[in-house]
Amino acid sequence: xxxxxxxxxxxxxxxxxxxxxxxxxxxxxxxxxxxxxxxxxxxxxxxxxxxxxxxxxxxxxxxxxxxxxxxxxxxxxxxxxxxxxxxxxxxxxxxxxxxxxxxxxxxxxxxxxxxxxxxxxxxxxxxxxxxxxxxxxxxxxxxxxxxxxxxxxxxxxxxxxxxxxxxxxxxxxxxxxxxxxxxxxxxxxxxxxxxxxxxxxxxxxxxxxxxxxxxxxxxxxxxxxxxxxxxxxxxxxxxxxxxxxxxxxxxxxxxxxxxxxxxxxxxxxxxxxxxxxxxxxxxxxxxxxxxxxxxx
Numbered sequence: 001x002x003x004x005x006x007x008x009x010x011x012x013x014x015x016x017x018x019x020x021x022x023x024x025x026x027x028x029x030x031x032x033x034x035x036x037x038x039x040x041x042x043x044x045x046x047x048x049x050x051x052x053x054x055x056x057x058x059x060x061x062x063x064x065x066x067x068x069x070x071x072x073x074x075x076x077x078x079x080x081x082x083x084x085x086x087x088x089x090x091x092x093x094x095x096x097x098x099x100x101x102x103x104x105x106x107x108x109x110x111x112x113x114x115x116x117x118x119x120x121x122x123x124x125x126x127x128x129x130x131x132x133x134x135x136x137x138x139x140x141x142x143x144x145x146x147x148x149x150x151x152x153x154x155x156x157x158x159x160x161x162x163x164x165x166x167x168x169x170x171x172x173x174x175x176x177x178x179x180x181x182x183x184x185x186x187x188x189x190x191x192x193x194x195x196x197x198x199x200x201x202x203x204x205x206x207x208x209x210x211x212x213x214x215x216x217x218x219x220x221x222x223x224x225x226x227x228x229x230x231x232x233x234x235x236x237x238x239x240x241x242x243x244x245x246x247x248x249x250x251x252x253x254x255x256x257x258x259x260x261x262x263x264x265x266x267x268x269x270x271x272x273x274x275x276x277x278x279x280x281x282x283x284x285x286x287x288x289x290x291x292x293x294x295x296x
Contacts, residue, residue: 003109005116010035011054016104017142018114025140030137032102034064034116037144039293043226045144046291047167047264051255052251056192059098061255062167062264064146066136067094069128069160071272078276080138080159087127089193094165096125097134105135113141122150130158143292150286152279159278163241163270164289166232171225173244173262178202180219181242187211187273204265207246211272213239219267228293232267236287239275241268 004019010028015035017221018025022040037046048062059065070077074091083089102118109115115137122132122212131154137147152158162228170176188194189209198212201222215238221230234240243266245253250261268291271277277285 003111003114005107005109005114006253012056013054013060014101016107016116018109018116018138020112020114020140025138025144027116027118028054028060029101029118029136031066031098031100032060032120032138033060033066033098034138034144034146035060037291039228042228043171043243044169045293046229048145049168049255049257049260050057051257051260053255057099059094060243064167065094065098065165067161067163067268067270068097068134068148069122069125069130069132069151069158069162069163070095071161071270073282077161078273080278081161081276082160084130085127086129091127095162096128097122102136102157108138109208113139115139116130130156132158132160143290145288145290147283147286147288150196150277151284152277152281155281157278157280159276161270161272161276162287163272164287165241165266166289166291167264167266167270168221168230169226170221170223170263170265173204173265175225176204176221176223178221178242178267180216181212184215185213187213206246207249208242208244208265210242211239211270212242213273213275215240217270221265221267222296224296227296229296230293232269232290233290234269234288237269237271237275237289238283239270239272241270241272243268246278
């Protein structure tokens with residue numbers, strides 16, 4: 001089957017669909033957000049909420065939202081990142097680019113892969129007057145590759161945090177484990193942001209919201225129920241956020257079924273806390289992740 005790129009509509013959102021053999025990716029122009037990714041007729045690799053809404057100005061629950069130029073609550077970010085925001089309105093969670101349309105700069109394909117490249121003029125973001133050019137390249141071959149590049153075109157340094165906020169499909173949160181975290185330090189945000197150290201692989205037995213630091217480039221999500229391992233290979237990152245809302249928080253989330261916490265987990269490739277990005281004038285930084293699967 002030839003590689004195919006097609007523009008489609010999902011309710012109010014303009015989207016692009018890439019097909020490469022049995023693999024398929026759908027990307028929304030809003031936020032340059034990957035909404036879905038599957039490699040074959042089995043379970044999707046990325047989780048998209050059954051209650052997701054596709055409306056202008058509203059982030060979609062699932063896929064891979066882009067968090068930039070800060071991650072999470074701005075007040076929890078290092079001071080240089082807080083100082084970079086000069087808006088009169090309260091700072092929204094996860095930055096300023098999730099709910100705006102990005103421009104498709106290029107689409108191309110060959111016999112083995114297809115690529116979309118989006119751009120966002122960060123200098124126009126409300127309350128963030130910094131001349132940073134932001135681009136996201138999305139490439140589908142045997143895996144899904146996301147490459148987020150920030151270029152400081154101004155005359156002053158700029159600090160930022162960021163994440164490729166991947167929601168992953170799983171069979172059952174009680175069965176899966178994350179490999180590659182053993183011995184690594186993490187911040188337990190649910191316990192007064194205490195610093196701890198991971199022992200063994202990560203298994204889930206309750207609400208999880210952890211920031212892992214000093215990580216290796218590869219993390220693996222092992223899922224016996226789906227007989228597969230999802231591998232995330234990162235570059236330009238030494239931190240990641242692991243998140244599952246569990247029972248009580250799931251009931252308070254928008255676009256989220258009460259029982260959906262059992263079928264998803266987030267492994268978010270990031271630059272947060274001490275791993276923040278500091279861009280000197282004229283410099284650039286690239287954060288990337290490649291996502292693929294293999295049978296156990």
